[in-house]
Amino acid sequence: MARSRASATMKDVARAAGVSLKTVSNVVNGYPYLSPATKARVEEAISSLGYRVNVTARNLRQGSTGLIKLVVPELRIPYFGELADSVVEAAGRRGLTVLLQQHRYDREAELGVLRSDGGSQVDGVLFSPVHVGQADAEAFRVDFPLVILGESIFGAPCDHVSMRNIEGGRAQVEHLLGLGRRRIAIIGLSDVPDVSSSRLRHKGAVAALEAAGVALDPALVAGPGPWVRPVGARLMADLLDSGARPDGVVCYNDALALGAVHELSRRGVRVPDDIAVIGFDNVEETNYSWPPISTIDPGRETIAAAAVAMLVERIGLEQSFDPSTGPRELLVDFRLVARQSTLGATGG
Amino acid sequence: MARSRASATMKDVARAAGVSLKTVSNVVNGYPYLSPATKARVEEAISSLGYRVNVTARNLRQGSTGLIKLVVPELRIPYFGELADSVVEAAGRRGLTVLLQQHRYDREAELGVLRSDGGSQVDGVLFSPVHVGQADAEAFRVDFPLVILGESIFGAPCDHVSMRNIEGGRAQVEHLLGLGRRRIAIIGLSDVPDVSSSRLRHKGAVAALEAAGVALDPALVAGPGPWVRPVGARLMADLLDSGARPDGVVCYNDALALGAVHELSRRGVRVPDDIAVIGFDNVEETNYSWPPISTIDPGRETIAAAAVAMLVERIGLEQSFDPSTGPRELLVDFRLVARQSTLGATGG
DNA sequence: TCGGCCTGTTATAACGATGTATAGCGCGGT
DNA sequence: ACCGCGCTATACATCGTTATAACAGGCCGA
Numbered sequence: 001m002a003r004s005r006a007s008a009t010m011k012d013v014a015r016a017a018g019v020s021l022k023t024v025s026n027v028v029n030g031y032p033y034l035s036p037a038t039k040a041r042v043e044e045a046i047s048s049l050g051y052r053v054n055v056t057a058r059n060l061r062q063g064s065t066g067l068i069k070l071v072v073p074e075l076r077i078p079y080f081g082e083l084a085d086s087v088v089e090a091a092g093r094r095g096l097t098v099l100l101q102q103h104r105y106d107r108e109a110e111l112g113v114l115r116s117d118g119g120s121q122v123d124g125v126l127f128s129p130v131h132v133g134q135a136d137a138e139a140f141r142v143d144f145p146l147v148i149l150g151e152s153i154f155g156a157p158c159d160h161v162s163m164r165n166i167e168g169g170r171a172q173v174e175h176l177l178g179l180g181r182r183r184i185a186i187i188g189l190s191d192v193p194d195v196s197s198s199r200l201r202h203k204g205a206v207a208a209l210e211a212a213g214v215a216l217d218p219a220l221v222a223g224p225g226p227w228v229r230p231v232g233a234r235l236m237a238d239l240l241d242s243g244a245r246p247d248g249v250v251c252y253n254d255a256l257a258l259g260a261v262h263e264l265s266r267r268g269v270r271v272p273d274d275i276a277v278i279g280f281d282n283v284e285e286t287n288y289s290w291p292p293i294s295t296i297d298p299g300r301e302t303i304a305a306a307a308v309a310m311l312v313e314r315i316g317l318e319q320s321f322d323p324s325t326g327p328r329e330l331l332v333d334f335r336l337v338a339r340q341s342t343l344g345a346t347g348g
Numbered sequence: 349m350a351r352s353r354a355s356a357t358m359k360d361v362a363r364a365a366g367v368s369l370k371t372v373s374n375v376v377n378g379y380p381y382l383s384p385a386t387k388a389r390v391e392e393a394i395s396s397l398g399y400r401v402n403v404t405a406r407n408l409r410q411g412s413t414g415l416i417k418l419v420v421p422e423l424r425i426p427y428f429g430e431l432a433d434s435v436v437e438a439a440g441r442r443g444l445t446v447l448l449q450q451h452r453y454d455r456e457a458e459l460g461v462l463r464s465d466g467g468s469q470v471d472g473v474l475f476s477p478v479h480v481g482q483a484d485a486e487a488f489r490v491d492f493p494l495v496i497l498g499e500s501i502f503g504a505p506c507d508h509v510s511m512r513n514i515e516g517g518r519a520q521v522e523h524l525l526g527l528g529r530r531r532i533a534i535i536g537l538s539d540v541p542d543v544s545s546s547r548l549r550h551k552g553a554v555a556a557l558e559a560a561g562v563a564l565d566p567a568l569v570a571g572p573g574p575w576v577r578p579v580g581a582r583l584m585a586d587l588l589d590s591g592a593r594p595d596g597v598v599c600y601n602d603a604l605a606l607g608a609v610h611e612l613s614r615r616g617v618r619v620p621d622d623i624a625v626i627g628f629d630n631v632e633e634t635n636y637s638w639p640p641i642s643t644i645d646p647g648r649e650t651i652a653a654a655a656v657a658m659l660v661e662r663i664g665l666e667q668s669f670d671p672s673t674g675p676r677e678l679l680v681d682f683r684l685v686a687r688q689s690t691l692g693a694t695g696g
Numbered sequence: 697t698c699g700g701c702c703t704g705t706t707a708t709a710a711c712g713a714t715g716t717a718t719a720g721c722g723c724g725g726t
Numbered sequence: 727a728c729c730g731c732g733c734t735a736t737a738c739a740t741c742g743t744t745a746t747a748a749c750a751g752g753c754c755g756a
Contacts, residue, residue, distance in 0.1 A: 007468075007491065009712055020736050025714060033733055050491070056413060056468040057712035058403045060741050067447070069382050073435055076632065081429025085422055088448050097469075099415070099447045117642040120355075121403040121445075143398075229636045258636050265638040275428070284424065288577045288606050290638050357742055371745060380711055405742035408711050529705045 008049040028053055066313060067122040068284050071101045071113050073130055077228065077255060078283040079300075080128070081101060083149075086124060086304035091297040092256075094312055096123070105226055107131040114139045124311045133196050137224035145314035147307050152329070159314060161330045163298040165197055169204030171279050171296060171336050172250045177212050179342060181248030181276055184209065185220035187235045187260055188227060188252030201280065203251045220246050227252070232259020238265065248342075254279035254286050256291050261341060265290075276342040291340035299332045308331050356397040359388035365393035376401055377620075379655055395593050398425035399412070402635030415470040415554035416659060419449045419461050420637035421478055425576065427490075428476070431497075435474060442660055444471070444629040453574055455479040459481060462487045462695045481544050484518060493662035495655050499544050507662065509655040509678045511646040513545055519644060519684050520598045520626050527690055529596030532557065535583050535608055536575060536600030549600045549628065568594055575600065580607025588615065594689075595623055602634050605641050613638075624690040647680045654678050 010024045019026065019042060026034060027042040045051070049099055059065045060205065070087050072080040072142050084213060088098045099122060103109040108134040113125065124145035132139065141148065141157040171265035172348055176184055186205060190198035219242065224236035239246070240263075251257035257279030264271050269279055279286055282297035313321040358372045358456030367386060374388040375383055382477065393399075407413045420428040434448045447470055451457040458480040461473065472493035478485065482501055488494065489505040496508035524532055534553060538546035540606050557564050567590065570583035580603060587594065588611075599605035613621050618640055619625055627634055630645035658676065661669040 002670065011712080013649065021712095023735060024738080026735085029714085035734065037732080052468055054408075054712050056408045057406060057741090058714075060402075060408050060712080060743085061714045065404060065743075075423065075436065076426075076430040076433040078424075078426060078429065078633070081426065081432075082424040082430075084448070084463075085424040085431070088450055092450075097447055099445055100432070101445070102440075117563060120400055123754085165543070176360065200537055210647045229632065262638060284577065285426070285606075287635055288581075288610045316485075348711080359742080369742095370707080370744080374705085377744085383704065388702080402742050405711090407745075408713085409742080409744045411711075487697060537718090 007054075009054070010051070013042065013045045013049055014049050014170045015281050017042045017089040018296045036176075039210065051341055054339045057065060059251045064123050064236060064315070065121065066096055067099050068096050068308075068315075069099045069101060069125045071103060071125065073105050073128065074102045075269075078279045078285050083128070083284060083300055083304060086301045088152045090305040090308040091303075094308060094317075098159035103130070105130050111136070111139060114142055116257050123149060123315045126152050126307055127272070131192070143210075144313055145316075147234070147311045147314065149303070152200060152331075153196065159328045160311060161303055161332065163303065163334050165200035166204035166207070168296045168298070168334050169201030169250075169252070170208040171204075171334070172280065173205045173208035174212075175278060175294065175336055175338065175342060176210045176250065177208065177214065177274055179248075179272075179276060181216070182214055183220065183249060184214070184248045185222065185239055185244065185246035185248045186216075186250050186252075187222045187232060187239075188256050189221055189223050191224040194291035197201075198252055205250055217244075220244055227258040228255050229262070234259070235264040236260035236263040240269075248315070249275055251277065251279045254281040254283045254293065254295055254308060257295065257341075258285060258289060261289060261291075261293060272340070272344050278342055284338055287339070289341075294342040295337050297335045299334060302332050304331065355402075356399040357402070358399070359396055361390065361399050362391045364397060364421065365390045368436045389613075403430045412471050413469065415447050415475045416663075417447045417449055417470045418442050419451055419458075421453050421476065421574075422450045423448070426633050427602065428628045429478070430631055431648055434649045435656060436586045438649075438653040438656040440514065441663075442656060443661070444656070451478070453478050453494055459484070459487060462490055471663045473657060474655055478683060479540070480664075483603065493659055493664075495662065496653070497655050500548060500679075501544065505675055507678075509651050509656045509658060511651065511680045511682050513548035513557075514552035516628060516644045516645070516646070516682050517549030517598075517600070517616065518556040519552075519682070520549075520628065521553045521556035522560075522640065523626060524596035524598065524624055524667055525556065525686055525687065527596075527620075530562055530596045531565070531568065532539055532562070532596045532598060533570065533587055533592065533594035534564075534598050534600075535570045535580060535587075537569050537571050537603050539572040548601055553598055563625060568592055576603050577607035580604035581611040582607070584608035584611040588617075596626045597623055599627045600629045600645055601624065602629040602641065605643065605689075606633060606637060607639060609639075609641060618691050620688070620690050621641070623635060635687070637689075642687045642690040643685050645683045645685050648684060650680050654680065 008113045010021050013024045056272055068091060070084060075084055077080050091098050094289060096196055110129050113127055126147050128149045129151050137153055137156050146158045147173055148158060150162055152162045188198055189202050206216060222239050225231040249260055251260055261271055261277050264275060265293050269275055277293060279293050279295040282295045286293040288293050312318060358369050361372045362369045367390060372385055372390055375387055378446040388470060416439055421644060423429050423432055440447050458477050461475055469579050473625060474497050476497045477499050485501055485504050494506045496506060498510055500510045500513060534547055537550050554564060570587050597608055599608055609619055609625050613624060617623055627641050627643040630643045634641040634643050660666060
């Protein structure tokens with residue numbers, strides 16, 4: 001009680017219990033060969049001194065911290081909030097704690113993650129890049145355990161977990177085509193080649209249009225900008241103002257779709273009667289939007305759990321894993337969730 | 349290059365540069381009295397060995413970690429995603445990193461935070477409790493720096509940052525009354541006394557009704573359950589199914605309001621023509637909902653920045669702060685944001 | 697010329713835990 | 727009796743850093 005902030009150490013406990021330092025350590029760590037009497041005496045001393053192990057010292061000695069870092073664009077984006085939720089959950093199940101960093105779409109900040117001291121304060125890193133991509137593949141050759149989350153970087157020298165972006169984009173378009181839509185607009189095509197989610201989803205979308213013999217009108221493709229609601233609203237507005245009259249809109253993520261639907265509602269355009277809209281990510285918000293928005297469910301929980309599992313293997317916490325294993329890629333299956341923004345009232 | 353995972357230590361650098369250990373430390377930490385020649389030699393050795401300081405060892409020696417823990421219910425709730433975003437941002441500005449924990453409304457998990465080793469792996473804790481409240485005030489007497497976020501616990505033995513919940517609840521009701529609504533329903537009244545946000549907002553709401561001489565119909569008060577969208581939808585449905593015909597609904601947070609508006613839209617009830625709805629928190633989603641939802645903006649960024657600032661003071665990073673200062677309470681000002689869910693088309 | 701101050705560098709002791717090696721004890725088998 | 731083994735507890739080294747004290751040399755003023 002005397003020292004308020006500076007808590008007791010094992011040494012203090014040892015002295016109080018009249019045993020050696022190591023015996024206290026043994027009690028704390030559940031070492032089996034302890035006489036009940038000693039154990040009781042030490043536990044008594046521990047609780048009377050309010051002792052708690054110093055995790056930092058333990059970490060130093062053991063060479064690991066039990067911490068992993070999650071780097072995302074920003075948590076206020078619903079998808080990343082939900083993803084962080086799942087990652088924290090999955091990490092917790094394995095006894096790991098998550099430390100957070102945001103890069104806010106800043107390329108330098110993203111590169112900094114790869115150059116960082118990543119390995120010294122944390123055991124490994126989960127990274128959702130946006131502007132660092134294919135062209136920077138070599139930058140992903142780092143000397144700490146790293147798993148890329150969400151982006152597909154071919155030939156990257158590290159593990160990554162992603163989803164079938166091409167097939168997802170194709171499914172979006174096929175869904176609209178299947179409902180008889182032909183003048184299909186696209187929102188979310190990036191103007192820089194690094195943003196692989198955008199490129200891949202677009203690749204699938206274009207393929208689906210071609211396969212159906214439907215021409216993609218360049219005037220119906222709306223472009224660059226971060227994938228957030230206001231951008232979705234603005235791009236939708238620009239399309240309509242330019243005189244375009246699509247009957248279906250494919251948005252490469254849900255935030256864009258939510259912005260687009262908002263803009264359509266604001267103008268009194270009926271969804272889906274006049275224009276059907278489909279998003280991508282299946283954030284909870286799409287289900288409570290009005291109308292509820294059709295979307296691609298990428299299996300967020302599965303992605304998070306798989307990424308944490310891969311990272312745990314790389315960190316070396318799984319004896320069964322061969323550390324010389326080369327970079328792995330895991331593509332998680334998706335699912336199309338059809339709601340009223342494409343199906344209409346019959347679907348709700 | 350020989351040792352891939354096990355990185356070089358200061359000792360290795362010292363040997364390579366032909367200087368003492370402490371000199372390397374001095375270079376790393378920018379100690380001024382160093383000959384340029386020595387400094388250059390050490391820096392050369394550092395980069396050729398790819399040396400990076402071991403933050404854990406530094407932390408042990410210095411007795412602090414540069415880490416703070418943020419405990420929230422769950423990140424997939426938009427408000428907490430946005431709050432975490434702001435906290436990470438504010439912490440980053442002060443050189444602190446945020447570590448995340450979720451309690452998922454589990455009372456035991458919440459109490460665990462207060463009993464935890466909070467102080468040993470992190471320098472301090474920011475905590476958003478839900479089910480630990482007034483009755484547990486003494487449990488907040490912990491021996492590590494702690495700032496309560498969002499809840500008001502009177503006489504709590506630790507700092508807290510909150511908003512004027514009573515005045516906020518009053519403002520919600522006054523806004524609806526001012527628009528001529530009289531049959532006002534309430535969604536989000538907790539059935540347990542611990543959830544102070546609910547109690548306080550309700551207190552303000554009741555006061556506003558009384559001041560206006562409007563009776564609160566008990567049949568129009570919908571209750572318990574976590575403050576998430578599906579609960580808002582269900583409570584709204586229950587109200588309507590019970591035959592209640594309110595002309596205005598006060599929701600004690602935005603998730604409830606979003607669920608309620610969703611349910612109303614689903615049933616074809618016009619918002620606000622038939623029923624006006626107002627929420628609380630001003631999450632971005634309310635602005636992109638259709639119709640956009642009126643709400644109370646609690647000043648999330650301000651709250652986050654203030655909480656981090658208070659915590660930094662408690663941790664002792666500010667020399668100007670007197671550590672014997674008693675528990676402090678900071679109430680951040682709010683702002684009513686009127687949108688179409690109460691104003692109608694004229695507001696949009 | 698001497699004591700004191702500044703500069704540049706070092707040896708050594710912490711920080712608080714865990715791993716290794718080992719010592720004492722009692723016990724059963726030969 | 728003696729050896730060897732299992733149980734209990736210990737002393738000491740160690741993880742990689744930073745703080746402290748001290749040292750040698752040069753320069754200053756008295």
